[in-house]
Amino acid sequence: xxxxxxxxxxxxxxxxxxxxxxxxxxxxxxxxxxxxxxxxxxxxxxxxxxxxxxxxxxxxxxxxxxxxxxxxxxxxxxxxxxxxxxxxxxxxxxxxxxxxxxxxxxxxxxxxxxxxxxxxxxxxxxxxxxx
Numbered sequence: 001x002x003x004x005x006x007x008x009x010x011x012x013x014x015x016x017x018x019x020x021x022x023x024x025x026x027x028x029x030x031x032x033x034x035x036x037x038x039x040x041x042x043x044x045x046x047x048x049x050x051x052x053x054x055x056x057x058x059x060x061x062x063x064x065x066x067x068x069x070x071x072x073x074x075x076x077x078x079x080x081x082x083x084x085x086x087x088x089x090x091x092x093x094x095x096x097x098x099x100x101x102x103x104x105x106x107x108x109x110x111x112x113x114x115x116x117x118x119x120x121x122x123x124x125x126x127x128x129x130x131x
Contacts, residue, residue, distance in 0.1 A: 042068030
């Protein structure tokens with residue numbers, strides 16, 4: 001079970017399968033003043049979404065552990081009235097035009113290719129959206 005968000009802090013749910021990257025993102029976000037909850041699978045992410053009183057923004061990878069992909073997660077989040085307004089930032093290793101269009105069609109806030117963006121830039125973009 002995920003811990004409840006700290007009072008006054010914005011909560012980021014990170015859904016990322018690469019453990020070293022997950023830890024780096026978590027540290028960077030915590031140092032930027034966010035409360036952070038991490039998971040590596042779609043099922044666990046959805047469970048956390050149910051358990052937490054609020055999630056302010058989601059950092060999402062496309063390729064995840066388990067059966068589902070980031071796109072499967074987006075479809076479920078954006079199809080749920082309680083969650084559909086939560087900004088989702090997809091950060092993935094690959095960015096075929098078809099994949100990017102699929103994510104945009106389902107309402108993600110922004111799609112990044114990992115190699116093309118620094119963590120600081122993505123975090124700055126997240127802060128802009130949820131201030």
